[in-house]
Amino acid sequence: MSTAPTSGDPYLVVDDLTVRFPTADGLVQAVTGLSYQVELGKTLGIVGESGSGKSVSSMAVLGLHDRRSAQISGSIKVAGTEVVGLSEGRMRELRGNAVAMIFQDALASLHPFYKIGAQLAEAYRTHHPKATKKEARSRALEMLERVGIPQPDKRIDQYPHQFSGGMRQRAMIAMGLINDPSLLIADEPTTALDVTVQAQILDLLQDLQQEFNSAIIIITHDLGVVAEMADDVLVMYAGRAVEYGSAKEVLTRPEMPYTWGLLSSVPDVAADTNARMIPIPGAPPSLLDPPSGCPFHPRCAHREKVPGDLCRTELPELLPAVHGEGHLKRCHLADPEAVFAAEVLPEIAPEMVEEKR
Structure with a gap:
């Protein structure tokens, strides 16, 4: 018998979730070792490029993957009930009742x-x-x-x-x-909507959350949406969590070069009209054959700052960041905060640098 979480306990707990899909070309490593949690009344933003594992991990929470082909391991607990391995009949009782999903294309x-x-x-x-x-x-x-x-x-x-x-x-x-439902998963809920309607939808979600005290997971490419709605942020790349923490910490003191790249790619309406966005070079890796070591190293502009060949040969652990309680990052850089302040922040937010001076 499951036990509903008490006040302050997480409603959803994902622990070491791994999702694999066998195909004719090989094994797609869609999600690897993913862990996070969400409390009632709180919002988690999951961000990353297409193919990073955002939707795959959330669909696993609702048991929507084909049991005959998907290989799922780890633990997913919704209100204390273990979802991984749960019978389809019991899963139907939870799906739409304890947890529901708003899909990308209505x-x-x-x-x-x-x-x-x-x-x-x-x-x-x-x-x-x-x-x-x-x-x-x-x-x-x-x-x-x-x-x-x-x-x-x-x-x-x-x-x-x-x-x-x-x-x-x-x-x-x-x-x-x-x-x-006590948990609502919104997968790109504002995609293809104009900015006015986007704002209305986000306001609606926030109002309903206050009314129902529900937990919300919002999956998005839009860091502006995350800044407005999310209490915590999970950044995913190549099926792994690469940064995790409060929205304030992750968006103002990011310590993972991939997160820097996402921030650098956001257009600034207040910037000089001649200013250009700084895209992340290259393309996301194939999950049939992910890169060795840090999955982001082939695209990372800062890998030369790490001694030896560590970025290419060894996967960094998800460890506490320099600042912020609960802020985790997956990077070999010895002092990522200093690199961000010296090299990245002047390009994406020069006004903040001037204020500090």
Whole structure:
């Protein structure tokens, strides 16, 4: 029998999670040795380039990988219940009830042949089998109204293609929250939306989190979203955690060159119009054959600062950073904070350097 976490205990605990996918070309090492946790009322931002393992790890939390092919090891505990190895029937009870997910493409996630209200009602009746159709419809109407859908009594009988992109995303949020889950995973919830609608969706998630005291994992490429929403940040690269800590620490005192690269790639609207972004050189590695040593070393501009051939031959451990309690980084640099302050910060935030002077 699982035990629900008490106040202050993490609702989700992921420990040494590894996910592999056998293919005709070899074994895809999608996630390796990943550990993190999320408390109720808190938001974790997971960031990284495409293919870094963000969505794969989160889908493992919901048990969405094909059990016949995916090789999953480690531990995932939701409210004290071990998910890895859990029966499909028990997993269905948790999925949508204790933990729910908002997928990246709302139009592809909603069934085109069924009305929005019918899909919401079905999600509700799946976990409330004694509820009547009238009760389920009433709950669907309530959720559409709660997420800010205009004229919900009319919209409930419309199809997904009759909704705008922002409204479809709101409908997906309504579906995710219709059973009051304690953990909500939002996979790129603002992708392909204009900036005004993005802000509305993020405000909606924050308001609903305060109302339900839910834990949120937000998967995104957008560090601006992370800065606005997240309490903690997990940076992933090549299926591994390369930096982890509070959002303030990771975004203002990053100690992993890959995180520096992500920050350098963000456009600054206040900067000189002639200024250019500084992209991360090269491309993400193939997870069929990840690089030896530090997975980021082929693209890292600072590997020459590490003595010998350590970056190429030895995988750095995820160790405490110089500053910040709970701030972890995976890097061989002896003093990454000094390198960041001297070489990276003047390029991405010269005004901060001037202030320090």
